[in-house]
Amino acid sequence: MSAEKLNWRLLIMSTLLAVTSIFQMGYTSAYPNTAIEGFRNYLNKSHNPPFQLLNSEFEWIWSGMLAIYFVGFAIGSIITASIADRIGRKCTLCFGNFGGLLSAIIALFGIVFKLPILFGTSRLLMSLSAGISMNALILLLQESSPNHMKGLISFNGEMAFVITNLIGGLFGMKFLLGDNLAGLIGISIVPSAIACLLSTLLKESPKYLFLKQNDLDGAARSLRFYQNLKDDDEKTNILNELKLEREEMTAKNDTIFDILKKSTA
Ligand SMILES: *[C@@H]1O[C@H](CO)[C@@H](O)[C@H](O)[C@H]1NC(C)=O
Numbered sequence: 001m002s003a004e005k006l007n008w009r010l011l012i013m014s015t016l017l018a019v020t021s022i023f024q025m026g027y028t029s030a031y032p033n034t035a036i037e038g039f040r041n042y043l044n045k046s047h048n049p050p051f052q053l054l055n056s057e058f059e060w061i062w063s064g065m066l067a068i069y070f071v072g073f074a075i076g077s078i079i080t081a082s083i084a085d086r087i088g089r090k091c092t093l094c095f096g097n098f099g100g101l102l103s104a105i106i107a108l109f110g111i112v113f114k115l116p117i118l119f120g121t122s123r124l125l126m127s128l129s130a131g132i133s134m135n136a137l138i139l140l141l142q143e144s145s146p147n148h149m150k151g152l153i154s155f156n157g158e159m160a161f162v163i164t165n166l167i168g169g170l171f172g173m174k175f176l177l178g179d180n181l182a183g184l185i186g187i188s189i190v191p192s193a194i195a196c197l198l199s200t201l202l203k204e205s206p207k208y209l210f211l212k213q214n215d216l217d218g219a220a221r222s223l224r225f226y227q228n229l230k231d232d233d234e235k236t237n238i239l240n241e242l243k244l245e246r247e248e249m250t251a252k253n254d255t256i257f258d259i260l261k262k263s264t265a
Contacts, residue, residue, distance in 0.1 A: 004148055010226060014141050014153050017202075018160035020195035021093065021137050024100040025073070025130035026164025027171075027188050028123065032066060034172030038179050046114040065120055069127045076131020080139075083132065085212070089140035090204045096136055097199050099129025101192040104185060111181045133195075143205035144226040210242045 032039065043061055047053040076096070084092040103126035110119030134157070141153050171177045177184035203222040210219035219242070220235055229235045 007146065007149060007228060009228065010145060010149065011152065011156075013198075014145070015156050015160070017141075017195070017198050018137065018156045019163065020191045020198060021097055021100075021133045022130070022157065022160045023164045023191040023195065024104060024126050024188060025134060026161045026166075027168035028126055029069060030165045030168030031172030031184060032062075034169050034174075035178040035181065035184060036062075037174070038172075038181050038184075041179075042111065042114070042181055043116055046116050061116065065123055068120060068123045072124045072127025073131040076128040077135050078131075080132050080135035084136055084139055088204050088208055088212075089136055089143065090199070090202050092136035093133060093140055093202070094196070094199045096129045096131075096133030097192065097195040099125055100133060101189065101196050103129055104189045104192050107185045108182060108189070111185055140202070140205050143207040144203075144222065146227050206238070207242060210239065211246055 039062070040058055043058060044051055044053040047057075080092060080096075083095070087095070103122045106125065107119055107122035110116065110122055138154065138157060141157075142150055145153050171184055171187070177187070203225045204218070206219040206222040206226070209215040209222055216239065219239060223229050223235055223238060227238075229238070
């Protein structure tokens with residue numbers, strides 16, 4: 001059956017999307033480990049008065065900058081579902097990716113103009129955006145890909161994190177860009193800009209279009225985009241499955257209301 005065939009277009013598209021959307025997250029979590037001396041010098045130079053940063057002060061500032069990452073990512077992950085239900089999966093992914101791009105630009109300004117507070121702010125924005133992008137990406141791809149490719153596509157996301165982490169660690173090394181922080185951060189603008197461009201070219205997930213917006217034609221177009229379904233029978237099958245899902249959803253609501261009615265009666 002053609003439904004079991006590997007969809008190379010979807011695989012390549014989702015891999016590119018995963019690597020570029022997750023790039024900031026993997027990259028910025030890894031380079032602080034290898035470029036720590038570069039950042040120590042940067043903070044020392046940016047200190048007022050310059051070159052009088054104490055070791056204890058450095059430890060505090062540095063721990064704060066590292067911890068911000070987890071705070072932002074946790075908040076981003078928690079709020080994604082409600083944003084994605086309101087504005088859709090695609091728009092949420094675009095939103096997260098634009099946030100990531102903006103954060104890299106702010107970080108670059110923070111380095112060039114020796115403003116550590118700006119660099120710290122960029123890390124908060126970056127991790128918040130990364131939480132949103134990553135969760136929106138998983139939601140969008142899981143809802144849009146054919147069943148037999150869902151596992152492979154989740155694996156893609158995890159691999160993307162491992163790879164971008166590796167790139168961040170490598171680039172942060174002294175012999176690469178560890179002493180050139182502006183270069184280290186500036187270079188990450190490229191994949192983030194690609195992520196923004198790619199995500200605006202996507203289509204909304206068929207499931208969201210059909211179940212949340214009741215847009216049958218849009219859902220059919222989205223199925224053609226993601227799954228390349230030329231066969232009308234297959235498309236009708238999938239849409240029927242979604243219809244069943246919607247009926248189940250409303251049926252469940254009915255029973256909840258029934259239970260409430262019964263318990264208040
Ligand atoms: C900052 O620079 C000064 C002068 O080079 C040095 O003595 C001091 O140890 C540096 N501070 C840190 C935290 O590296």
